[in-house]
Amino acid sequence: MHAPISLAKVDVDASHRYGPLTVHDGLKFSVAANEFICICGPSGCGKTTLLDMLAGILVPSSGHVHIDGTPANPKKHSISFVFQEPSTFPWLTVSENVATGLNIKGAPSDQVRSKVASIIDIVGLKGFEDYYPHQISGGMKQRVAIARAFATEADLILMDEPFVSLDQPTREHMQREVLDIWRHMKRTVIFVTHNLEEAVYLADRVLILSAKPARIVAELPIPLQHPRDPLSTEFTEIRSKCVQWLHASH
Amino acid sequence: MAATTKGDAGRSDMPEAMGAGIRIVAWNVLSLAIALVIWQLASRAVGSPFFPAPMQIVDAFIQLATRGDTTGHSLWEHSWASIERVLVGFGLGVIFAVPLGLLMGLYPKLYAGTRAVIEPFRFIPPIAWIPLAIIFFSGLTRFAFLIFLGAFFPIFTSTLVGVARVEPIHRKVGIVHGASKLWILRHVVIPTVMPDIMAGMRVGLGTAWLTIVAAELAGGISTGLGRMMINYAELIMVPHVIVGMLLIGLIGFLMNEVLLLIERRLFRWRWQVSL
Incomplete structure (x- = not known):
């Protein structure tokens, strides 16, 4: 990073x-x-x-x-924001959802692709890139939202x-993941x-x-x-x- | 719907879905055949020239399709005349109703302040506009105008209602990332409202098709399925009238199927598309 x-x-x-x-x-x-x-x-x-x-x-x-x-x-x-309530867009796939913040910022598409791929890997959603939110669990949806927030490499x-x-268990796992991402990206x-x-x-x-x-x-x-x-x-x-x-x- | 297996969401359950699809087609063919048999038997039991049997309809159809009608217009001319009118009027309806519905949905005060102007028009059936349309317009314009009126309100109203369904949290996701209003419109509002727009379009298409036949029956033109039917009704040639009716049903059905097909493509992200 x-x-x-x-x-x-x-x-x-x-x-x-x-x-x-x-x-x-x-x-x-x-x-x-x-x-x-x-x-x-x-x-x-x-x-x-x-x-x-x-x-x-x-x-x-x-x-x-x-x-x-x-x-x-x-x-x-x-700035990035991870909301308490489910906030993924149901009409976008996992990777499209993760790319949302980057797309708003107007990042070039090759850069979006590589960043999305790496952050999806970090939050453990590899293999689910083309799934729609209704096809994955609530915990996974929240991981998508977290990945979306971290993908932009926002300062705050x-x-x-x-x-x-x-x-x-998922909660503990996610806590470790967030700490891990934070230590990576500061x-x-x-x-x-x-x-x-x-x-x-x-x-x-x-x-x-x-x-x-x-x-x-x-x-x-x-x-x-x-x-x-x-x-x-x-x-x-x-x-x-x-x-x-x-x-x-x- | 069954949970999909990992890797290829939505595609891995295709063979199963296809099997179910074939079964449904088979059932429909069977029920159609039964309906035709009942019709044939009933017609034979009544034995009147005013109650033709299915085969007479087929004969009338072949005659109209190959030799045209008494005025020299072919069946395709009549059908295409009606379809063209519907497509033009319906297209205009979509072009006006969707942006206006979005605008008024996004600015509810605009709608609240103009309700008294908009709403009464909703309750004037398009058919009630026919006399005025005959005075003011001729040819394609007249029909386009009437069909526009029929298609506009279902699409406008469902778009308007759909905007209210936009989740505040989805807007907020855009806003916190610094998105513009236009971005939110394109990437949050429109995807949310799209299913409602499509539902409104299907209702609007139904109304449009209903209106065209009524407008053509009212006369003043030489082509159109409604015109053809009224010509044959005056000659008391029942099978030819029924050919017109069945074609109207078939074309309306096919148009609806096309919209459904588009919906299924657009809304792969949804659990299922309602009927």
């Missing part, structure tokens, strides 16, 4: 309200380039709103969301509980999850959000080497610290 050209540094200081409902009130944090952070919080703390602001498709009511110093804008910045990759619909990743174990397993740093109006209640660096062992004492210690913060955030 290529060395990163632009390094997406994210800087958030934003409030957002829908009518009388304040979703975020002075939410403030920053993410270093190539950092992998996980955001955890209670249900309904406005994580989707936060991700939409980070993706530049929602402008905060006040404050700013900056990527490399300018307001987040999907046409200017190189946003992931909204991408594994929530997967069973435990991008900035912001990963939202309800699952603290997942967060501690994946992230360089875990941010804990409070209930609405959401603000950051804790920032926990995870100074453990990959691959991490969820049964090790260091892991469980950090995990229980996260649990305490999450409970305190309600």
Whole structure:
């Protein structure tokens, strides 16, 4: 894979309200380039709103969301998004789906072909290139969505509980795969999850959000080497610290 | 549908599907034969010149096909005249209904604001336009206009409704990757709406075919299957009238089959194409 050209540094200081409902009130944090952070919080703390602001498709009511110093804008910045819900296009084959982001960016077709082939190999969908989404399992569809997000080699990759619909073994497998891709490609990743174990397993740093109006209640660096062992004492210690913060955030 | 095996999705179950297809054709041939036998027996039982037997229809068909009708027009001239009118009017209907349906689907306010103008027209049957069409237009234009009216609304309405079916998440995939509005229209909206457009086209084609016969019956022209039928009805030559009816059914059926074929090619990604 290529060395990163632009390094997406994210800087958030934003409030957002829908009518009388304040979703975020002075939410403030920053993410270093190539950092992998996980955001955890209670249900309904406005994580989707936060991700939409980070993706530049929602402008905060006040404050700013900056990527490399300018307001987040999907046409200017190189951003990818893995959604929680199924998001593959049913009328495209697996490889056409994976190529979507590259095609939007107008990449030349030979480059699209080679990138799609290599990313399909990484997510373990080799042999399924010409299948349509209805012919493969839900877990495989999510892998297609992940491959699509990583294929563009975006500087910033946003992931909204991408594994929530997967069973435990597939989930663990996908976590390892995402870490693997991230280590290959070194991008900035912001990963939202309800699952603290997942967060501690994946992230360089875990941010804990409070209930609405959401603000950051804790920032926990995870100074453990990959691959991490969820049964090790260091892991469980950090995990229980996260649990305490999450409970305190309600 | 059975799960397909690895490697060659959708093609590996061909032999099975073909076997089922042959069986269905066989059943259709059988039921057609039974219908013809019942017709023959009924005609013989009634024994009236106004209730011809199948063979008389065949004779009338051969006569019309080889020697033409009383006015000197061949069966093909009549058929082609009707088909041409339908294709022109239907084509115009598609050209206007699809973009307008997409536009109003994408901008619901535009539709909401013009409903009072659009909707009443929907409930004027194309046949009710025939008198005006006779005054204002002649020849191909008259029929194209009437058929356009018949085909427009089914296609327009199903396109309009189809746009509402676009998944917000699919739009969002485009937007987060920085796609333009045009990209989203071409790669998200149109693929989603395509099945509805095709369904509307099949309904529209049915309406178009219905309208052409009525318009030709209304007179003023010398060709067309409707015209031919009314000529023979005036001569009380029942078998020739029935030839016209059967041809209308057959041509409509074949046109629908062509659309279905296109649908099956376009929508290989779907589980199945509805009837």
